[in-house]
Structures are given as structure tokens and as C-alpha cells.
Amino acid sequence: MTEDDHTGQDHDHDHSHLTETESRVRALESLLTEKGYIDPKTLETILQTYEEQIGPRNGAKVVARAWSDPSFMEWLLRDATAAIASMGYTGRQGEHIVALANTSRVHNVVVCTLCSCYPWPVLGLPPSWYKSSAYRARVVIEPRKVLAEFGLTLPDDMTIRVWDSTSEMRYIVVPMRPAGTDGWSAQDLEKLVIRDSMVGVRQALTPADASAARAAGKGVRHV
Amino acid sequence: MSDDHLSRVAGSPADRTEPRTWAAEGNVAFAEPWQAQIFSMTVALNEAGAFSWKEWGEVFSAQRRQSREASKPDTSQTYYEDWLDALETMAEMQALASRENQLRYRRAWHNAAARTKHGQPIELQEADFDKGTVHAEIHKHQNHR
Numbered sequence: 001m002t003e004d005d006h007t008g009q010d011h012d013h014d015h016s017h018l019t020e021t022e023s024r025v026r027a028l029e030s031l032l033t034e035k036g037y038i039d040p041k042t043l044e045t046i047l048q049t050y051e052e053q054i055g056p057r058n059g060a061k062v063v064a065r066a067w068s069d070p071s072f073m074e075w076l077l078r079d080a081t082a083a084i085a086s087m088g089y090t091g092r093q094g095e096h097i098v099a100l101a102n103t104s105r106v107h108n109v110v111v112c113t114l115c116s117c118y119p120w121p122v123l124g125l126p127p128s129w130y131k132s133s134a135y136r137a138r139v140v141i142e143p144r145k146v147l148a149e150f151g152l153t154l155p156d157d158m159t160i161r162v163w164d165s166t167s168e169m170r171y172i173v174v175p176m177r178p179a180g181t182d183g184w185s186a187q188d189l190e191k192l193v194i195r196d197s198m199v200g201v202r203q204a205l206t207p208a209d210a211s212a213a214r215a216a217g218k219g220v221r222h223v
Numbered sequence: 224m225s226d227d228h229l230s231r232v233a234g235s236p237a238d239r240t241e242p243r244t245w246a247a248e249g250n251v252a253f254a255e256p257w258q259a260q261i262f263s264m265t266v267a268l269n270e271a272g273a274f275s276w277k278e279w280g281e282v283f284s285a286q287r288r289q290s291r292e293a294s295k296p297d298t299s300q301t302y303y304e305d306w307l308d309a310l311e312t313m314a315e316m317q318a319l320a321s322r323e324n325q326l327r328y329r330r331a332w333h334n335a336a337a338r339t340k341h342g343q344p345i346e347l348q349e350a351d352f353d354k355g356t357v358h359a360e361i362h363k364h365q366n367h368r
Binding site: 014015016017018021022023024025026027028029030031032035037038039042043044046047050051095114115116117125126128131132133134166167168 | 252257259260261262263264266267268270271273276277279280281283284287288291297298299302304307310311314319320324325326328329331332333336337338339340341342343345347
């Protein structure tokens with residue numbers, strides 16, 4: 001129960017009621033609109049953009065291109081903000097993006113211990129677990145254990161680097177290119193790049209994973 | 224199988240007593256419309272130059288820390304309540320909307336709801352600002368702060 005829930009008050013059920021939270025949101029929106037700081041139409045557009053256009057597919061395209069094109073990979077690792085912007089994905093908040101390449105020795109994983117900073121332009125809005133205190137606190141203290149809970153068991157001699165995002169610096173992980181994908185087109189590779197692999201809590205799908213997922217009818221569910 | 228990890232990452236004992244947990248929410252970005260509203264308002268204000276994303280991050284993360292220290296449940300409900308608190312603070316800080324006005328408008332919205340027939344859209348009118356009746360929950364919220 002939150003403070004918004006009714007506590008046995010006698011409400012007239014013929015009439016409407018706003019929870020305290022709803023009235024606070026409406027108060028802000030009407031005030032800011034009246035003062036000309038926001039425009040309801042802009043709000044609609046922003047939501048639509050985040051719900052329909054910006055998502056982890058953008059990041060998957062970036063990673064697939066980096067896998068297929070060594071010079072793009074080099075650029076991405078040197079200046080991810082520019083390399084990503086060249087593909088049309090730019091940060092609305094003016095943040096810098098840093099790309100971290102996983103190798104056979106180093107595995108990178110991303111968190112925001114303070115709130116939920118996340119590379120929106122390439123991954124869209126964060127999944128709910130990314131925002132939870134449990135993930136934010138634990139992945140720093142016991143990354144190996146948390147990754148194992150995601151189904152990712154790393155060898156003991158693999159170095160794990162945990163990167164703490166800020167409002168100015170966001171990270172995207174470039175997972176290792178799965179074996180058995182020689183000669184694949186960027187378009188096909190893209191389908192292996194799941195969101196969680198770009199946060200670093202899972203690997204990219206293997207060709208076998210991908211066809212198993214297709215057979216199970218899950219398609220691009222997690223992508 | 225793919226969502227197994229959610230229950231484990233979010234499955235601290237404190238969560239189990241809550242009806243709404245991160246685990247139950249899966250990957251939904253917004254559980255309720257008001258959450259999407261405050262998200263888009265914040266992005267719009269930032270884009271209009273009302274505040275930088277760094278300034279927003281500072282206020283929001285301070286709010287997150289506070290609610291964690293107060294042992295509020297680790298859920299998306301708490302997350303967006305923190306977001307709303309932070310946005311109200313930000314609106315006051317940047318002189319976009321004073322606390323006093325925020326409260327005045329909140330009261331007016333309650334009045335507007337009370338005179339609107341159930342099922343009809345609730346719209347704010349001039350008269351909603353004149354009524355003296357203050358919703359009991361507003362007092363509660365003020366004390367709460």
C-alpha cells in the first residue's frame with residue numbers, strides 16, 4: 001500500500017477521484033504548460049520516440065557493424081559518441097557514450113549506482129532490474145555472483161570490470177562476436193546482439209541460441 | 224527462462240512482502256500512465272534548457288539514496304515516486320513552479336475531480352482554484368515531507 005491508497009474515506013462514487021500522485025503529476029503538467037515550459041504535443045512526441053523508435057535495436061546495429069568492420073570498431077572504441085552519432089543515434093541529454101569491448105580476458109558490465117543512467121540513444125529505456133537497488137548495489141560487490149544469476153558463468157581467470165554510469169558518461173558493452181558466424185552479414189549478426197549483452201549481463205547469442213529461440217517461437221522477444 | 228534472473232536479482236526478502244516487485248514487472252518501462260508523463264516532462268524540460276541532465280541526475284540520485292536509506296521497497300513504484308519528488312524539487316529549484324503553486328494546482332485538480340462525473344475527462348477550470356476545501360490527503364503528504 002502506498003500513501004495514495006484510500007484509507008476508508010467516504011468517497012462519492014458518482015464522481016471522479018485522483019490519487020495524490022495523479023494530482024501531483026497533473027499539477028506539475030498544467031503549471032509548466034501554462035507557463036510555457038512544456039507543450040503537451042512535445043510530451044506525446046517524446047514518449048512515442050522512446051517507445052517506438054529508440055530501443056536496443058539501435059545498439060545491436062552498432063555492435064553488428066563493429067563486428068563486421070574493423071575500422072568502425074576502432075572508431076567506436078576510440079570515440080563512441082561520434083561513431084554512434086554517425087549512424088544517426090544521438091544523445092538527447094548531451095551525454096558521452098563510451099564503448100567497452102569484451103575480450104577473452106576481460107568482461108565488462110555496466111551499472112548506475114546512483115540512479116539509472118543508461119545509454120538511451122542505443123539501448124532505449126532501461127529494463128526494470130537495471131533500476132532496482134538490488135542490482136545497483138550487488139553488481140559492484142559481487143559481480144560474478146550476479147552475472148551467474150543471469151545465467152552467465154565466467155571463468156575464474158576472467159577479469160570483470162564494472163563500469164558506473166553517470167549523467168554525463170554512459171557505457172555500452174560490445175560483446176564478443178560469437179563463434180561460427182564467419183561471413184555473416186551485419187544484418188544477420190544484429191539478430192544475435194541482445195540487449196542484456198550490451199549491458200554486459202549476458203553474452204551475445206550463438207547461432208544455435210538464435211535458431212533455438214526461433215524454433216521455440218520466441219523470435220526476437222528479448223532483443 | 225529468460226526472466227529467471229529478474230526474480231533472483233530483485234528477490235531480496237524486503238521485496239517479498241510487497242505485492243508489486245521488480246520481478247513481477249518484467250521489462251515494462253512504465254507501469255502506469257503518470258510514470259510516462261513525468262518521464263516525458265523531464266525530458267522536455269531538459270531539452271528546452273530548463274536544466275541540464277547533470278543537474279537532474281544530482282537531484283534524482285539524491286532522492287533515490289534517501290528512499291533507500293528510508294528502506295522504501297525496491298520497486299518501480301518507489302522509483303517513479305522518487306522521480307516525481309525529484310521533479311517537484313527541480314521545478315522549485317529552477318524557479319519553474321513554486322511549491323506553493325504546485326500545492327495550489329494539486330488542490331484545484333482534486334476539486335476538478337470531485338465535480339466531474341465518473342468516466343468523464345477531468346479538466347481544470349478557474350472555479351477549481353477558489354474552493355477552500357483541502358483534501359485530507361494533502362495534509363498527510365505535507366506532514367510526510
